[in-house]
Structures are given as C-alpha cells and as structure tokens.
Amino acid sequence: MKRVFIHTFGCQMNVNDTMRMSEALSSMAYSPTPTADNADLIILNTCSIREKAEDKMLSALGRYRQVKLQRGALIGVGGCVAQQEKNRILERVPYVDFVFGPDAIQKLPEIIQRVEADRVRVVETAWVDSESYVFPTANPNTSRGKATEFITVMKGCDNVCSFCVVPHTRGREVSRPFTEVLKEAASLTTVGVREVTLVGQNVNSYLGGISFAQLLLRTAQVPGIERVRFTTSHPHDLSDELIEAFRIEPKIMSHFHLPVQAGSNDVLKRMRRDYTVVEYLERLAKLRVARPDIAVTTDIIVGFPGESDEDFEKTFQLTEQVRYAGQFSFVYSPRPKTGAAMREAEWGSVPHDVKIARLERLNALQKRISIELNAAFVGQTVEVLVEGSSKTDASRRFGRTGQNTTVNFDGDAPIGALAKVQIGHASASALGGKQVSVESMPAIMVPEAEVAPEVCVA
Ligand code: SF4
Incomplete structure (x- = not known):
C-alpha cells in the first residue's frame, strides 16, 4: 500500500475535489496519510482566489522538496493555480512531476502511471466541454x-x-x-x-x-x-x-451565505456585480419575512480599485444595517486576466496601509455584531447536529445549530445525533453549553476511532 498526502487550499469545492482525488487514487492502492513526511505521493490542491493562497502554495512546495529528496515522493499540483499557471509552476518548481486542472481529477491514475512509466513531467489542464462533463460520483x-x-x-x-x-x-x-x-x-x-x-x-x-x-x-x-x-x-x-x-x-x-462584496453602488458597478445595494437589501428583507430566524453571512472585498473613503463607509454602514452573523472580508489583490487587474491603474489602487486600516475597522465591527447576536442565545436551548469532539477541548462535543453557529458542549451525544443544548456562554465565533437531551439514535453509528482523518486545509 502506498501513501498519498493531499494538501488542500481554499474553498469547500476544493475540499470536495480532494475527496474525489483520494477515491480515484484508491484504485491504485494509495491510501491517505495525514502527514507529508511518510508520503509516496504529495498533491497540492490549490486555490487562486487571492494572491496569498498562491504564496502559501509555493511555500508549501518548498517544504515538500525535502520529502522528495529523502523518499523520492512524486509531487503534483492540481486545482485552480494549476489550471491558470501551469507554465509558471513547471518553470519555478523543477521538482514538480505533474500539473492537472479541476477537470482532470478522474484522470489522476492515468497521469501518475505516465509519470512513473515514462519519467516525464505531465500536464493535463484541458477543459472538458460542458456537454461531455461527467461529475465524479x-x-x-x-x-x-x-x-x-x-x-x-x-x-x-x-x-x-x-x-x-x-x-x-x-x-x-x-x-x-x-x-x-x-x-x-x-x-x-x-x-x-x-x-x-x-x-x-x-x-x-x-x-x-x-x-x-x-x-x-x-x-x-x-x-x-x-x-x-x-x-x-x-x-x-x-x-x-x-x-x-x-x-x-x-x-x-436557517443560514444563507449571500456575498455582497461592497456597500457602494459605484464599487459594485466596477465589480460587475449586477445589483445595487437597495436591490440586495430588498431581496434580503423578503428572505427574512419567509424565515425570520435566518442567519446571513457574506463576503466583502476591502480596497477594491477606486474605493474611496466614502465608498468604504457605505460598506461599513451596510454591515451595521444587515447585522451579518459573520463575514469573510479580505483586502483586494489583483488576479491574473481579470478585468479589475487590467483596469486597476485607470481606477486607482488603494494604498496597502489604507486597505489594512479599513479591513481592521470592518473586522472589529463584525466581531462586535457577532458577539451581540451570539449573546442572545445565552439561556436558550438550541438543537445541534453532533459532528464529533470539540476541536478546542476533546472532552467536549461539537456540532452546529441550524444557523450554522458552532456549539461546543458538555455531553455524550454520538456523532449524527440531534442534541438539545442549553447555551451558557457565547463568543464571536461559537456558543458553549451543556447537553439537556438527545434523540434516540436512528442513524448508523460508527465508532469515532474509525472516523476518517480530516483533510488538511490551508
Ligand atoms: S459569481 Fe462572480 S465572484 Fe462568484 S464565482 Fe462567479 S465570477 Fe466569481
């Protein structure tokens, strides 16, 4: 049995792709290992949504070079950076054996066989036509x-x-x-x-x-x-x-992740987002009538080219007005071939220190709102789907509410059970409490020792 370590960067789509890669490789007798040090094959499943994610990938590749030297492990790069930057990866990192795009996951066994048999570097980044694309099962x-x-x-x-x-x-x-x-x-x-x-x-x-x-x-x-x-x-x-x-x-x-990206119509127009702030708020208001307890989260880009102080204030005010349960906010970084990267000089770059100051203000506001929203649960009993042991304290249990809020609690409910938990305390990112009841367990129970190791996500 050979071992494969897959380092996953970025979003849930990539985490899912990693699982499909792992399944495809099991046909070649590769089993997953949670560490690169004992791997025979290392795959980086990359993300190019932000420049930082790409930098992280390059630094990870640097670390895995040692494993290649010591064990002769094969190294492959997949995902979005591989799709977009195949030539740059092959030039900059001579010890990468193969590069493959998101549409080539099912071809992984074939790619690896070619690398092993012919000792050549393989590139497989062709698109599959939409009519012919088959989703991995x-x-x-x-x-x-x-x-x-x-x-x-x-x-x-x-x-x-x-x-x-x-x-x-x-x-x-x-x-x-x-x-x-x-x-x-x-x-x-x-x-x-x-x-x-x-x-x-x-x-x-x-x-x-x-x-x-x-x-x-x-x-x-x-x-x-x-x-x-x-x-x-x-x-x-x-x-x-x-x-x-x-x-x-x-x-x-009761959770809706609805990326707004900015609170200024001028910025939204340059982003080509096809809605105004008023239209966004109207849709949200309708949603909240249909489901009054819905938690809304969002994505925001701070320091988009041409974003003025006034534009940013509108994003700040929108966050206050919507009272998001959480947000993923990041400073803008230009990405290759995008419209904004090509027109940044024309629209005007926002200085890095201004971007950071705005991001810190926005994060502080969001933290206050998240604390206030979560504090409202203290004293209430919520229903949680149990996912396992708490990541912060293995003696406690962990699950999420319908609104997708993390709950760490004292109790013994098994994985897959719906438990009632009385909330005793709250922070910006989680609730804490104790189990008051648990449903009789209809799901197939699996001893926790048999639970597969988690995917390594950057
Ligand atoms: S909707 Fe816009 S931000 Fe979302 S994936 Fe498509 S192009 Fe990217």
Whole structure:
C-alpha cells in the first residue's frame, strides 16, 4: 500500500475535489496519510482566489522538496493555480512531476502511471466541454462516520465579476443532473450522513433539470436527510421561488451565505456585480419575512480599485444595517486576466496601509455584531447536529445549530445525533453549553476511532 498526502487550499469545492482525488487514487492502492513526511505521493490542491493562497502554495512546495529528496515522493499540483499557471509552476518548481486542472481529477491514475512509466513531467489542464462533463460520483464509504457531507451540484461560473478568477480556472457553468444529486444524497444516508450541503461556485443558477429551489426541496425529502444547506450564491439569482422554499421547508437550514462584496453602488458597478445595494437589501428583507430566524453571512472585498473613503463607509454602514452573523472580508489583490487587474491603474489602487486600516475597522465591527447576536442565545436551548469532539477541548462535543453557529458542549451525544443544548456562554465565533437531551439514535453509528482523518486545509 502506498501513501498519498493531499494538501488542500481554499474553498469547500476544493475540499470536495480532494475527496474525489483520494477515491480515484484508491484504485491504485494509495491510501491517505495525514502527514507529508511518510508520503509516496504529495498533491497540492490549490486555490487562486487571492494572491496569498498562491504564496502559501509555493511555500508549501518548498517544504515538500525535502520529502522528495529523502523518499523520492512524486509531487503534483492540481486545482485552480494549476489550471491558470501551469507554465509558471513547471518553470519555478523543477521538482514538480505533474500539473492537472479541476477537470482532470478522474484522470489522476492515468497521469501518475505516465509519470512513473515514462519519467516525464505531465500536464493535463484541458477543459472538458460542458456537454461531455461527467461529475465524479462520491464513494459513500469516504464519508463513513460523518454526520454532514458536501455534494457538488454544479461547477464553473457564467458571471464575469471583475475581480474573480473562477471563470478562468473553472470554466463555464455546468449543472449536475438532479437525479445524480438525489442518488448521492441517498447513498450518503446509508453510512450515517444526516446533513448535506449542496456546493458549487454559484449554486442558485443551477440548471440540472429542475430549479435550484426544487433541488433543495427534493433533497430535503430524501429519507434519512434531516438538514440541507448550500453554498455559495449570487444575489441576482436569489429568486422568489428560492425564498418560498425557505418558507415551506424547515429542513432547509436557517443560514444563507449571500456575498455582497461592497456597500457602494459605484464599487459594485466596477465589480460587475449586477445589483445595487437597495436591490440586495430588498431581496434580503423578503428572505427574512419567509424565515425570520435566518442567519446571513457574506463576503466583502476591502480596497477594491477606486474605493474611496466614502465608498468604504457605505460598506461599513451596510454591515451595521444587515447585522451579518459573520463575514469573510479580505483586502483586494489583483488576479491574473481579470478585468479589475487590467483596469486597476485607470481606477486607482488603494494604498496597502489604507486597505489594512479599513479591513481592521470592518473586522472589529463584525466581531462586535457577532458577539451581540451570539449573546442572545445565552439561556436558550438550541438543537445541534453532533459532528464529533470539540476541536478546542476533546472532552467536549461539537456540532452546529441550524444557523450554522458552532456549539461546543458538555455531553455524550454520538456523532449524527440531534442534541438539545442549553447555551451558557457565547463568543464571536461559537456558543458553549451543556447537553439537556438527545434523540434516540436512528442513524448508523460508527465508532469515532474509525472516523476518517480530516483533510488538511490551508
Ligand atoms: S459569481 Fe462568484 S464565482 Fe462567479 S465570477 Fe462572480 S465572484 Fe466569481
């Protein structure tokens, strides 16, 4: 048995791709190892959404060079950076054996055989036409012992947001046929999964034979599925039908990640986001009528080219007004081939220290709001789907509420159980409490020792 270590950078799509890589490699008798030091094969599944993610990949490659020298491990680079920067990777890192794009995951065994047999460097970054693209089917055994799992429902993006590399690295949108999605959800329940998150770059423009709202409703009806989530969405695809699905189906969890990116219409226009702040707020208001307890999270880019102090104040005020449960905010970094990178000189770069000062102010505001929102749960009893031991204290349990808030608690509820937890304290990022009851366990229980090791995500 040979060992493979896969270092995953970036988003949930990449985490899912890593699982599919691992499954493809099991046909070559590779088993996953949680550390690179004893690996025979090292794969970096990369992200190019921000410059920092790319820098992290290069520094990780530097660390793995030693393993190559000592053990002769093969090293491959996959994912979005591989798709976009194959030549630069091969030039800068002579010990990389192969480079492959997101559409070549199923070809991994073939790629590795070619590297081993011919001792050549292999590049496989061709797009697969949307009509011919076949989504990898998950092996449910990879998910054994987990309460919650991700299902890829589409890939790529047809939008042209001026800051984003996704259309260049993942190509045009392709939706997975809904029958495949439902089949995968059903197969996951056979190993104990009770919650699924439908993932894609822009899930609510899904076109796999039924609408995205219908897909959520149908997934919620799969026997054994108790909770349904999804990520990520574009505000202009937040349809009335999707809002209605939140009103009628309680198994769709009360959390919506709705990236706004900026609170200024001028900035949104340069970002090519296709909505105004007022339109965004109108959609959100409708959603909150349909599901009053919904937690809304967002993405914000700070220091986009041309962002003035006044523009930033509008983003700041929007955060205060919406009272997001959380946000992923980052300073803008230009990405290759994007519209914003090409027009940055024309629109005007924001100095780095100004970007950082704005980001710190925004983060401080968000932290205050998150603390206030979470503090409102103290004294309440919430329902949590148990995912395992707490990451901060292994003697405690860990799960998430319907609003996707992390809860660490004292108790003994097994993985996959829905437990009632009385909340005793709150921070900006989590709630803490004690178990008051746990449902009788209908799911397939797996001893925690058998739970697969976690994917290493940068
Ligand atoms: S919708 Fe999302 S994935 Fe598509 S281009 Fe815009 S930011 Fe990128």
